[in-house]
Amino acid sequence: MAVLPDDLSAALDDELAKHHLHRLTQAFDRLSARYRQGDAATSPILASEVDVAAYAGYRMPATYAAVHAVLAEAASRAPGFEPRTQVDVGGGTGAAVWAAAEVWPSLEKCAVVEQVAGAIGLGKRLAAGARKPAVRGAEWRRGLVDPAAPAPEADLVTLSYVLGELPEADREDVVRWLAAKAGAVAVVEPGTPAGYERVRAARAQLIGLGLQVVAPCPHDGECPITPGKDWCHFAARLPRSNLHRRMKTATLGFEDEKFAYVVAGRFTPSRPDARIIRHPKKHKGWVALDLCTAEDGLESGVAVSKKQGPRYRAARDVEWGDGWSTT
Template sequence: MPRGPLAASVERLIGRYREGGAAKTPILAGATDVLAYALYRMPATLAACSNMLRRSAFHLPDITTVTDIGGGTGAAAWAARDQWPDASVTVLDQVVAALQLGRALHAAEPGGVDFTRWQAGSAIPAADLVTISYVLSELDQAAQSELVKAALGAAHRAVAIIEPGTPSGHGRILMARQALLDAGWQLVAPCPHQLDCPVRQPDWCHFSARVERSSMHRQLKGGELGHEDEKFSYVVAVPGGVGAPEVSDRPARVLRHPGKRKGLVELQLCRPDGTASREVVTKRQGAAYKDARDVRWGDAW
């Protein structure tokens, strides 16, 4: 396909994502949009979903089936198969061209991924893990709540929801987080507690995943660097606390890039007691200082 139409489609899609809010029409309008999405957005979605599931997987040891709602060309499916290679994944989406391209991309994989046409409000296939990746921003508030409720009804072991790492994206995650708590589910990541989120406006809780750019990726986005950082917000929960450690045993979560200076590391932490605060680890603390030098944004502490 000529690069001109692809570049124009990328520019339009970037505008749609930046606008936020409920989309009156599907974001992916045809084959050109779908290919543009796969080239410019799918790598970032894959990186963010992989980061989310990697940090949550130790809470979810027995995942054999996954349903990804609004999965498009299959980024979350790749991330799930990376964590659970033998799991069967069902990707649901309303855009036929996205499903076709996703099916082609996964054709070399040894089975396990099914791409199925799905409309909002339709039944969701039951699975151990149900993921909602970058979908809530395309829905109005009532539809967001209905989709989260439907995911809870379909999930046997866990629900994972991820949105862009923006103030509005975090707002949608907070809505989903509260719905999970109201349904009696227990948060396992990133929150180290079941209390109100301590991160207040104008700040917001988000994390970052490094994305290595291909040459085509750089050309279509007009970028020069060989990488970019995808910011995302997420929440993962399990029903009734099964499979999650006691709150008192939870480690804190690193909320920002650690500040490293000579002889000390400054950490911004979300703590098991429901507070967010700063901790300074100095060289005098020996092993703790060595650990702090290696810790990264999003890690447990």
């Protein structure tokens, strides 16, 4: 379960307590409907202070969980990559900075670029009491995602839940701009077919620009999934936020945030030879795995039986999103 760091969770509660619950609920409903719509934004979606608070209360824990899962997987595939600097583009209230600082103790200097002043204000207040110096000392820049501006220059550049808000015609330029001066780029999108297709295009572009995929793909070849037929996505489980509990909308004590992602870097990662792309089906005496493999593309229902001893025990422990060795 991806739990928010205590210092973030406490700061968030203090901020949410400044707003009436019914106003947060109204903003929550409006934002949910807008995000479900899924098309590019012609004006900032976070249009008021209460929108920003509702975003932080109900989306930030989920985007934090997704980005944390993404960066933790990337870190496990790139043990020599120890970023000191991060630029988080379209950073909102700063979820990706908190996640990166949690994954990489090496981080010293973070910057968040964001268009909405209210999101910057709230992000700064949340970060003010952070235990991690990289979060506490983050620089917050009001600015646009703008390929005509100097490219973000950092060991790690993150773009989390932003690509889909940008006009389709701009996305290619934005990805080129993100990668221009980055040691590694992480792009995270909602785990929908449309989110996957944006990630798929970004991935192909990053490879074309000379970066290597760190995760999730076990190879730099063409994605073997046929768009429209399936989509590559993963899930991070998180406890229902305090705001959800106050709103009493939650029936379960947790939610699963679905996301699609790519992390690519200017270094050679240590990739697994396959990635588990669905929940493993655990039967009595055998496990069935759906894999994306480095050598043979997609393989569905790969059976690992009890007779295989240690491989079977490993298969019983793996989860959707984990790497897998085919030999």
